[in-house]
Amino acid sequence: xxxxxxxxxxxxxxxxxxxxxxxxxxxxxxxxxxxxxxxxxxxxxxxxxxxxxxxxxxxxxxxxxxxxxxxxxxxxxxxxxxxxxxxxxxxxxxxxxxxxxxxxxxxxxxx
Amino acid sequence: xxxxxxxxxxxxxxxxxxxxxxxxxxxxxxxxxxxxxxxxxxxxxxxxxxxxxxxxxxxxxxxxxxxxxxxxxxxxxxxxxxxxxxxxxxxxxxxxxxxxxxxxxxxxxxxxxxx
Numbered sequence: 001x002x003x004x005x006x007x008x009x010x011x012x013x014x015x016x017x018x019x020x021x022x023x024x025x026x027x028x029x030x031x032x033x034x035x036x037x038x039x040x041x042x043x044x045x046x047x048x049x050x051x052x053x054x055x056x057x058x059x060x061x062x063x064x065x066x067x068x069x070x071x072x073x074x075x076x077x078x079x080x081x082x083x084x085x086x087x088x089x090x091x092x093x094x095x096x097x098x099x100x101x102x103x104x105x106x107x108x109x110x111x
Numbered sequence: 112x113x114x115x116x117x118x119x120x121x122x123x124x125x126x127x128x129x130x131x132x133x134x135x136x137x138x139x140x141x142x143x144x145x146x147x148x149x150x151x152x153x154x155x156x157x158x159x160x161x162x163x164x165x166x167x168x169x170x171x172x173x174x175x176x177x178x179x180x181x182x183x184x185x186x187x188x189x190x191x192x193x194x195x196x197x198x199x200x201x202x203x204x205x206x207x208x209x210x211x212x213x214x215x216x217x218x219x220x221x222x223x224x225x226x
Contacts, residue, residue: 006153031212042115042202042217043154050212088153092212098167099215101146101153 003027004091006102013079014110021074021105023089030092032072033099034063037086046074079109113137115218117203123224124193132188132221136205143186144204144215145178154202160186161209193225 007022023032031050035043047056049065049072056063060083062075076083086106090099116135124130136143145157156170160180171177175193180186190197200220206213 004153041219042204043215044217045214048212048214090154098156098159098170099144099154100156103153104151106151 004089004100004102006087006089006105008105009103010106010108012108012110015080016078017109019076019079019107021087021107022071023073023102024071025091026070027091028069030069032065032069033090033092034072034074035088035090037088037104043086043088076107079107081109081111083107084109115203115205115216117201117218117221119221120219121222121224123226125226126195127192129189129191130193130223132190132201132203132223134186134188134203134205134218136184136186136203137216138184140205140207140216141183142206142209142213143180144206145186145188146202146204147172148200148202148220150199157188157201159209190223193223195225198223198225 005024013019033048034046036046037043047063052069053067054065060077064073086104088104089102118133144159146154147157148154158165158168158170158178162183163180175191178188200222202217202220204215204217206215
């Protein structure tokens, strides 16, 4: 069973600051997804990375997949209050449909 | 429909009662997934359907949990003889096809509270 560890678990910052969230495992992933979830809603997919070393950018968000496909990071530049939410990483393995999720990082951006 | 729809949005029940949670996936999506999310935690995989069949039921916590899907559409998750530890948000998701890189679309979940 793949185990995903996210850090930090909680992050409280001021508007305009930069931040990085990490997702790590001892297992190799076939792919990794990042989701954002707001209270009372289901997670919404932000990005999928599949190639070791891959970097994807989504406006102020930068996602990186480790060369060995065991870790990933999400970097947010100049955070805004609208970025507040729960950020989840999820890994796909050999069993299709059975995504393994990390515990999540609760991000709060204060105006 | 426009998105994944789950009902009820909230369910309060007494310990020992049975509950049924419903999921309407996006029209045309062949794969459907059920996850459970306890307060402050990540998502725990329960079961997924490829069409109407469920190849992997290993995530169901106990034999009190069962799920079915009919007509490659609506799915129902049933919890029998509910226990307090069953309290959680139950999330349903669907995807166009099934595969490791498929984009999952989630519903807003059913908040289940067992008193």
